[in-house]
Amino acid sequence: MASAVVVFDFDKTIIDCDSDNWVVEALGADDLFNLLLPTMPWNSLMDHMMAELHAMGKSIEDISRVLKAAPIHPSVVTCIKSAHALGCELRIVSDANALFIETILEHHGLLGFFSEIATNPSYVDEEGRLRILPYHDFNKSDHGCPLCPPNMCKGKIIEGAIQREERKIIYLGDGKGDYCPSLRLREVDFFMPRKDFPCWELICEDPSALKSQVLEWRYGEEQGELLLEVITIIVQQPASGECKLESIPPAVPTYKSLGRALALRP
Numbered sequence: 001m002a003s004a005v006v007v008f009d010f011d012k013t014i015i016d017c018d019s020d021n022w023v024v025e026a027l028g029a030d031d032l033f034n035l036l037l038p039t040m041p042w043n044s045l046m047d048h049m050m051a052e053l054h055a056m057g058k059s060i061e062d063i064s065r066v067l068k069a070a071p072i073h074p075s076v077v078t079c080i081k082s083a084h085a086l087g088c089e090l091r092i093v094s095d096a097n098a099l100f101i102e103t104i105l106e107h108h109g110l111l112g113f114f115s116e117i118a119t120n121p122s123y124v125d126e127e128g129r130l131r132i133l134p135y136h137d138f139n140k141s142d143h144g145c146p147l148c149p150p151n152m153c154k155g156k157i158i159e160g161a162i163q164r165e166e167r168k169i170i171y172l173g174d175g176k177g178d179y180c181p182s183l184r185l186r187e188v189d190f191f192m193p194r195k196d197f198p199c200w201e202l203i204c205e206d207p208s209a210l211k212s213q214v215l216e217w218r219y220g221e222e223q224g225e226l227l228l229e230v231i232t233i234i235v236q237q238p239a240s241g242e243c244k245l246e247s248i249p250p251a252v253p254t255y256k257s258l259g260r261a262l263a264l265r266p
Ligand SMILES: [Mg+2]
Pocket: 009, 010, 011, 012, 013, 173, 174, 175
């Protein structure tokens, strides 16, 4: 039996909002956030916003409480558990931060299903303020990718994973930052962009730039159905077998979404 590595983006892919925006808005600092956004990189601004929230008297407990209320579709929760049960290795690559992601996953009983979370490190300092650091320390060296923000090139992370990976990779994401990794996937891999979101729009500009198969999804329910279908196909293949969706055996149900998604590729 073959297996697969499923790599999830976090914001608007696992949860149905952006965790940074969610926290800042819920704690009443969104006007300041929007005012400062043109002046510094997003990741640096989030670290700064945590200082502002601390100065406003907001505690880590306030932040945790808000994070636990972030929306997540029940199908996504079920799908993560099913994918793990089918033998997939699950990872996250996210431009949020470790505390936000771990707090939300733990709240939904999902943290233990992920073997790796590549994200911006964060810690609570001695004054009780959350510090958020860049994944790539851009003050020391530039990651050199023109597509990505200075603190994180998800493509570099995926490329490192591909170099030591014989299993097929399925990557799910919605944002601009997920476009770079989509360009690094191999023919045997699957890229699952969220339809009508920035990454999907970039792919539509030139679908031939991707080597992998592309399967679009819109909502949590569709994401779960489609992902489990792809995983089912992969695990039914011999370990070294080619896995093209054209070769789906008739016994495997084909969702309408598959036909729509495949239309994206010429
Ligand atoms: Mg996202």
